[in-house]
Each structure stands twice: as C-alpha cells, then as structure tokens.
Amino acid sequence: MGLSTITRRRFGGLAVGLAGAAAFPRALRAAEAIRIGFLGPLSGALAFVGQTNQNCLDLAVSEINEAGGIAGRMLEVIAEDSQMSTKTTLDKARKLFQSDGVVAVTGMVLPSEREAALSIAAQVKRYVLFPNFDEGRCHPNLICTGLSINQSTVPMVRWLTSNVGKKIYVIASDLATNRQIMLGSLKAELDAQGGTLAGAQFFPFGARDFGPALQQVAAANPDIVWHAIGDDPITFVKQYASFGMKPQLVTPLVHESIAAATEDASVGNIGVESSYMSVDTEANRAFIDAYSRRFADFTPRRVRGKVVMLPHGEKTYVAAKLLSEAIRLGGGTDYDALRSGFGKVTLAAPRGTVKVDLAASHLVCDTLVGKVMPDRGIDVIARLGAIAPVCTGAKG
Amino acid sequence: MARLLVACRLLFAQPGLGGRERVGAQIAVAAFAVLALYPAVGSDYHLAQLRDALLLAIFALSLDYLWGRTRMLVMGHALFFGIGAYGMAIATTRLGWPTGGGLLLGIAVAASVAAAVGYFLLYAGVRLHFFAVLTMAMSLIATQIAASWSSVTGGDVGILGVPPIEFSAFGLHYSGGDGTASYYGALFLAFLTMLVLWLACRAPYGLILEAIGSNENRARTLGFNTARQLLIAFTAAAALAAFAGALFATTAGVVAPDLLGTLLSTEVMIWVAIGGRGTFIGPLLATLLVHEASQTISSLSTSLWPLLLGALFLLIVFALPDGLVSLLRRRKEA
Incomplete structure (x- = not known):
C-alpha cells in the first residue's frame, strides 16, 4: 500500500489496528514465527558439510514445529550461503540479524565464518551457535556445540599415554589454532603424563x-x-595407509564420512569427538533414523545401512534444539531471556545429556574415543567423561 | 622545487569540458545527490550494505585507474586491499596505534610491496598476462602468509575487534561507529577519489598513461620513460586499494585471509568490466549495483545463486562488452 492510497477510512482502520496491536502485543506475537538463521558454506570445498548442517537444522526445526512449536510459535529457517568468505559472511549475518530479524545464527564451519558472524551478533546483541569443535573460543554472544581443545585434545592425550603409547608425532594443517593452541595443549599434557613429542610438521x-x-x-x-x-584428511589418511605406517593414527577429524570415503585406509584409526553415528542413546537412534528417511537422496554413501552423517550435523541439530529449549525456559527471544534460558537447559541430545557452560561458551558433554571398524562404522571404545570447558582461545 | 611545480602544472593542466564528459559529470552529480538523500529512506541494514559497497567502489576505482588507462591488468589486486585491511587491524589491535596510524601503515606497506615488486617486473619488461598472473601468485602467497603467520595476522581466524574511525575537527565529532555518519564518510571519500582520479586522468598525465596503454613502444619512442610511469601508476593504485581496505577493516571490525584472495580480486575485475573500463563513474556505480544485485540474488536461492549470477555476468559481457557506460555512448552516437 503506497502512501497515496491511504484514505481517511483506511487510515482509521490502520489506527485501530495499530492500537489493537499495542494493546495485545502478546497475542499478536504468538502468531509470528520465530526466525533462526542458517549461515554456512553451501558452495565451494565445504559445501557437503554446509549442506549436512542445513539438513540437520531443517530436521530439528520440523521436529520442533511438529511438536507444536515453542509456546505456540513456529520456528522458521532463513538460509544463506557464507561462500566460505569473510566478507560474504559479514554481509549475510548483517542481513539475517538486521533485515530478517533472526534470533540466532548457526551452521558455520570455519573459524573465520564464526568470527565474522560473531562481530555482527555482538553489535545487535544476538547469539551465534557454532556447530564445530574449536580451540576454546569464549564470547558472551557465542555458544559452541562441539568440544573445545581442553575437552578433546587434553583428555585424549592422557588416555593415549596410558593405553597406546607415550611418543607422539603431530602432523597438522598450518593454522594458528593448530600451531599455538592445539600443539601447546597437547605438549603440556604430554609432558605432564611423562610422554615425549617426537616432532611436529605443519x-x-x-x-x-x-x-x-x-x-x-x-x-x-x-x-x-x-x-x-x-x-583434506581423506588424502592424508590414504597416503598414510599406502606408506604402510606402523604408528597408531589418532585424530580429532574422524567421522563415518571419511571412513567411507577412504575405504579400508581408515580402519583402525582412533578419533576423539563428541558424537558418532553409533552412539547408543535413544535420541541418537531416532535422529539417525529420521535423517536417513528424510535425506535418503542427499548422498549415496551409507554406513551400517544409514545415510552418512557428519559430527557437524549433529552439532547443528543440537544447536537448534538447545535454542528452542532456551527460548521456552527463558520466556523470550531477546539476549537476556536466551541467556537465562541457556543457563537452565538440560537436553537429551543424540550424543547424550548436554548442558551449557555460559562462562566458557561451550557445552558440558561426554568426550568419546572412537575406533574405525572394518565395516567403516565407528565404535565408541572409551568414554572420557564430561570435562568442564575452559577458555583457551580468544575471549570477548 | 620551482621546476617540479611547473612540471605538475603542465602535467595536470585541465582542458575544457567535452560533450561526453558533461554527460558523465551530470550522471555523477545526480548519483551523488540520490546517494546523499538515501539515509532518509533506507533501513540500517541497507545503509550498512551501501556503505561497504561505497568503500569497495574506491577499491574498484583504484583498479580502473590502472587497468582502464594503462591496460595493465592486475589479477591479484585484492592483495593490496588486504594489506591495507591487515595494516589497519595490526596497527590498532596489536600495536595500540590510533586508526590514522593504521591507515598510514596499511598504505605504506602496500605501496612498498607494489614499488618493490613492480620495479623488478616492470623494468624487466614483464607485461600483459605475465604481469597479471604474477600478481595473482603474489595474492596467493599473501593469503598463505596471513593464514600461517599467526602471531601477527591471527592466522585463519584473522584479527578481531578493529575499532571504528573516530576524530574531531573544527568542533565536529565524527564517529565511524554511527551508521549514518560512516555512510556519509564513505560516500564523500568514494566521490572524492573519483573526482581526483578523473581530474588527473583528463589532464596530459592521463594522456601519457593512455599512450602507454595503447602502444608502449610508440610512447617510449616519443621519449616517455614508460616503465617508470607504469611503476608510479601501479604503486599509486596499490596505495589507493590499501586505503579502501583499511577503511573497510574499520567498518567490518574483522579481517581474515580471504580479504587478500582470489575471490575479491575477481569481483573487483567484474565491477570494473561491467561499469566500463577507464570511465571511473562506470565502475563506481557498477560496484554499487553489482554488490546489491549479488546480495539479493544470492539470497533468492542458496543452491542456484552461482548459476544466476554467472548467467547475469555473461549476459552483460555479451550485450555490453564496453560496460554499462557504453549504453549512454551508443545512444548519443545514434
């Protein structure tokens, strides 16, 4: 309706409507959908990870809506492609928060995407839910649904020194987080356990x-x-196997998708993660089954008869479920309500029970040691317990 | 000193306004007026988008100056934009300098890199696609350095918390943290850059660059030190790109390795090509239009946008090989 078409009569109607809206804001708002932003790489080298994240967000949101939404309000996903670019992530985060009015964004894969989204979220006082393991980044507007370094690398080194061996060689991508935080934490724990670092290459x-x-x-x-x-963990794992290397290969980058793509090369590899497709909880079986039914055509890859799932996907699914619980418990979608809601949540996630540690921007959940089996599934061979997250990365 | 002044006066003497130039100037004034009134109607979100686009337009102008006039294509121009952005970020967050110092650091480093590399390449006679590909290699190397040299560049995460520009002058306070103020700042600088480049290039100085661009051997035979002219232009374009990058870092608040990379280098070539090389107002407006169009199109469909955007670019290149500005030219000639 253009300005010129507003007649006196229409204006009267409009005024009554506005007055009504002011008088019954709660009733009016109940009808509006709550928007959640998806912002991840849907094109480029990480498109498969981004699309898996988007699938899992869609799955979580439709489950929440089928169960009646949040206090009668439906959830709605607005999706944007981060294009793996910092500039695009900034632009799209700004659009999602300021133009679409989303209450939070999730779906990012790279730390640079996380930081770009976070810089906008901090300006508009909203949340970023980062569905990946990371270096232990802490920020008042951030919740990471993967493990931080002190929840993954540190307990894993302890477990390895008493179960596998004491001499570790590190081969990693040349990233700041690997060079400083990962290697530093690994070496400190190795020293504490009486092990030795045989070398490191980036x-x-x-x-x-x-x-x-x-x-x-x-x-x-x-x-x-x-x-x-x-x-490219797939190339590395294949070359490692083809060189007939004897040392036990251990990695935080382990999932059924890599195991399936590397054929037999991954068998026997040990990983540390917060979730695998085989985790034996009711929530996980329901999650994997629902995903397999809904996204049967997404990829031909199957592990133990189910559509292959990435740990990032479970983390995105958990992010959406946590957000909806936080809105319900906090009684609102603004920052303060969400923060108090996140503080109260206990969620039966696919990986097991999770809680939010607000001060450390991470979840409290079990650290799981997995081993790749000959059928390319991953079995949980040890549970290292729930370790309190610690800020080891940048703060604020 | 006096000789230098005389030389400058000769080099930058302004000829009378031609008919075609008059149309360009009218478009520029109209565009400036529309953009100046935009904050009255635009939302905060659109204002921020347009502000970023205006800063990117300065970056596009820096490439247009080089590519449009001297025909020297730089395929890794984001290298200098990124150096400017990193210079600002490192100066303000690591060294505790004010934003003015960051601006100078970014520009100085970018100009030095361009001068050093340009000296060896241009005086050795490296031209055309060889030069273009080498600049692309430089941008790839810089991206890798930014991702790896984490103690300085913050590695793959980049640098966070770059502060907005704030200063007071003549009793007025400017705060880059304010949406409207930073929009007007970007608008002013983009059009000022365009005006300066336009004035410089319509003077005899622009004709020298034009002569080198159309036939370097002939220009050298006429007595111009072509390698030196190209080196000066390349260094100036790098400094201007770094200026845009440093300003961009203050509005974005973060810098990351991909600001030095191939994607941004490609985008800036597209903006200049679509606008019309060597026309200044064309690339400036094209940057604003294409930036807005790619934002809108990429939000239409998360799976189809690369196809749609690619098709649009192909269409423009086929239909208007000389850019949007050729629309006007053709109508005038018809």
Whole structure:
C-alpha cells in the first residue's frame, strides 16, 4: 500500500489496528514465527558439510514445529550461503540479524565464518551457535556445540599415554589454532603424563604430498601419529595407509564420512569427538533414523545401512534444539531471556545429556574415543567423561 | 622545487569540458545527490550494505585507474586491499596505534610491496598476462602468509575487534561507529577519489598513461620513460586499494585471509568490466549495483545463486562488452 492510497477510512482502520496491536502485543506475537538463521558454506570445498548442517537444522526445526512449536510459535529457517568468505559472511549475518530479524545464527564451519558472524551478533546483541569443535573460543554472544581443545585434545592425550603409547608425532594443517593452541595443549599434557613429542610438521592448505613427511615420521619411530590435516584428511589418511605406517593414527577429524570415503585406509584409526553415528542413546537412534528417511537422496554413501552423517550435523541439530529449549525456559527471544534460558537447559541430545557452560561458551558433554571398524562404522571404545570447558582461545 | 611545480602544472593542466564528459559529470552529480538523500529512506541494514559497497567502489576505482588507462591488468589486486585491511587491524589491535596510524601503515606497506615488486617486473619488461598472473601468485602467497603467520595476522581466524574511525575537527565529532555518519564518510571519500582520479586522468598525465596503454613502444619512442610511469601508476593504485581496505577493516571490525584472495580480486575485475573500463563513474556505480544485485540474488536461492549470477555476468559481457557506460555512448552516437 503506497502512501497515496491511504484514505481517511483506511487510515482509521490502520489506527485501530495499530492500537489493537499495542494493546495485545502478546497475542499478536504468538502468531509470528520465530526466525533462526542458517549461515554456512553451501558452495565451494565445504559445501557437503554446509549442506549436512542445513539438513540437520531443517530436521530439528520440523521436529520442533511438529511438536507444536515453542509456546505456540513456529520456528522458521532463513538460509544463506557464507561462500566460505569473510566478507560474504559479514554481509549475510548483517542481513539475517538486521533485515530478517533472526534470533540466532548457526551452521558455520570455519573459524573465520564464526568470527565474522560473531562481530555482527555482538553489535545487535544476538547469539551465534557454532556447530564445530574449536580451540576454546569464549564470547558472551557465542555458544559452541562441539568440544573445545581442553575437552578433546587434553583428555585424549592422557588416555593415549596410558593405553597406546607415550611418543607422539603431530602432523597438522598450518593454522594458528593448530600451531599455538592445539600443539601447546597437547605438549603440556604430554609432558605432564611423562610422554615425549617426537616432532611436529605443519602443511599449508592445499598440500597433497605427505610422502617426505611420512618418511621422517617413520624415522622418528613414534607410537602415535596425531593428525589434524583439516582441508583434506581423506588424502592424508590414504597416503598414510599406502606408506604402510606402523604408528597408531589418532585424530580429532574422524567421522563415518571419511571412513567411507577412504575405504579400508581408515580402519583402525582412533578419533576423539563428541558424537558418532553409533552412539547408543535413544535420541541418537531416532535422529539417525529420521535423517536417513528424510535425506535418503542427499548422498549415496551409507554406513551400517544409514545415510552418512557428519559430527557437524549433529552439532547443528543440537544447536537448534538447545535454542528452542532456551527460548521456552527463558520466556523470550531477546539476549537476556536466551541467556537465562541457556543457563537452565538440560537436553537429551543424540550424543547424550548436554548442558551449557555460559562462562566458557561451550557445552558440558561426554568426550568419546572412537575406533574405525572394518565395516567403516565407528565404535565408541572409551568414554572420557564430561570435562568442564575452559577458555583457551580468544575471549570477548 | 620551482621546476617540479611547473612540471605538475603542465602535467595536470585541465582542458575544457567535452560533450561526453558533461554527460558523465551530470550522471555523477545526480548519483551523488540520490546517494546523499538515501539515509532518509533506507533501513540500517541497507545503509550498512551501501556503505561497504561505497568503500569497495574506491577499491574498484583504484583498479580502473590502472587497468582502464594503462591496460595493465592486475589479477591479484585484492592483495593490496588486504594489506591495507591487515595494516589497519595490526596497527590498532596489536600495536595500540590510533586508526590514522593504521591507515598510514596499511598504505605504506602496500605501496612498498607494489614499488618493490613492480620495479623488478616492470623494468624487466614483464607485461600483459605475465604481469597479471604474477600478481595473482603474489595474492596467493599473501593469503598463505596471513593464514600461517599467526602471531601477527591471527592466522585463519584473522584479527578481531578493529575499532571504528573516530576524530574531531573544527568542533565536529565524527564517529565511524554511527551508521549514518560512516555512510556519509564513505560516500564523500568514494566521490572524492573519483573526482581526483578523473581530474588527473583528463589532464596530459592521463594522456601519457593512455599512450602507454595503447602502444608502449610508440610512447617510449616519443621519449616517455614508460616503465617508470607504469611503476608510479601501479604503486599509486596499490596505495589507493590499501586505503579502501583499511577503511573497510574499520567498518567490518574483522579481517581474515580471504580479504587478500582470489575471490575479491575477481569481483573487483567484474565491477570494473561491467561499469566500463577507464570511465571511473562506470565502475563506481557498477560496484554499487553489482554488490546489491549479488546480495539479493544470492539470497533468492542458496543452491542456484552461482548459476544466476554467472548467467547475469555473461549476459552483460555479451550485450555490453564496453560496460554499462557504453549504453549512454551508443545512444548519443545514434
């Protein structure tokens, strides 16, 4: 309706309507959908991860809506492609928060995407729910639904030194988080447990030839090789197997999708994660079944008869469920209501029971050691318990 | 000193306003007026988007100056934009400098890199696609350095918390944290940049660049030190790109390695090509239009947008090989 078409009569109607809206804001708002933003890589090298995240967000939101929404209000997803670019993530986060009015965004994969979304979220006082494991980043507007370094690397090193061996060699992508925080935490814990760091090598993104490095590793003769080649773990794992390397391969980058893509090369690899497809909880069976039914055509890859799931997907699903519980418990969608809601949530997530540690921007949940089986499924071989998250990355 | 002044006066002497130039100037004034009135109607979100687009337009102008006039294509121009952004971020967050110092640091580093690399390449006779590809390699190297040298650049996460520009002058206080103020700041700087480049390039100085661009051997035979002219232009374009990058860092608040990378380098070439090389007002307006169009189109469908956007660019290149500005030119000639 253009300004010129507003007649006196219409204006009267409009005024009555506005007065009504002012008088019954609660009733009016009950009809509006609560919007949640998806902002992840839907094109480029990480598109498969981003799409899995989007699928899981859609799944969680339709489950919440089928159960009657949140206090009668439906949830609605507005999706945007981050294009793996900082600038685009800034632009799209601004659109989602300021133009679409979403209460939170989730779905990011890269730390740079997380930071870009966070810089806008902090300006408008909203939440970013980051569905990936990370270096232990803390921020008042951030909740990470994956493990922080002190929940993954540190207990894993402790477990390895008493169960596998004490001499570790590190091969990782050349990232700030790997060089400083991951290696630093790993070495400190290794020293505390009486182990030794046999060596560490870092590769730039795009490196595809690990042969010379693997020869050096073989010469150093460690018990364990800890790998964190983030951009192409599949190539690394395949080369590791084809070189006939003896040391036990251990990594935080382990999931059924990699196991399926590397065929037999991953078998026997040990990983540390917060969730696997095989985690034995009722919520996880329901989640994996529902995902397999709904996204049967998404990928032909199957593990133990189910559509392959990434740990990022479970983290996005958990993020959406946590958000809806927080809105319900906090009684609103503004920052303060959400914060008090997050503080009260206890959720039966696929990975097990989770709570939010607001001060550390992470979840309190079990750390799981998994091992790749010959059928390419991953079995949980040890539970390291729920470790309180600690801020090891940047704060504020 | 006096000789230098005389040389400058000759080099930048302004000829009378031609017919085609008059149309361009009218468009520029009209565009400025529309943009100046925009805050009255635009939402906070659209204002912020347009402000970023105006800063990117300065970046596009820096490439247009080089590519449009001297025909020297830089495929890794985001390198200098990124250096400017990182210079600002490192100066303000790591060294505790004010934003003015950050601006100078970014520009100085970008200009030094351009001068050093340009000296060896341009005086050695590296031109055309060889030069273009080498600049692309430089931008890839810089991206890798930014991702790896974490103690300085913050690594893959980048640098957070770059403060907005604030200063007081003549009793007035400017705060880049304010949406409307920063919009007007960007609008003013984008049009000022365009005006300065336009005035410089319509003078004999622009003709020298034009001569080198159309036939370097002939220009050298006429007595111009072409390698030196190209080096000066390349360094100035790098400094201007860094200026845009440093300003962008203060409005975005974060910098990350992809600000140095291939995607942004490609986008800036698209903006200049669509606007019309060498026309200044064309690339400026094209940056605003294409930036807005890509925002809108990429929100239409998360799966189809690369296809839609690609098709649009192909269409424009086929229909208007000389850019949007050629629309006017053709109508005038018809």
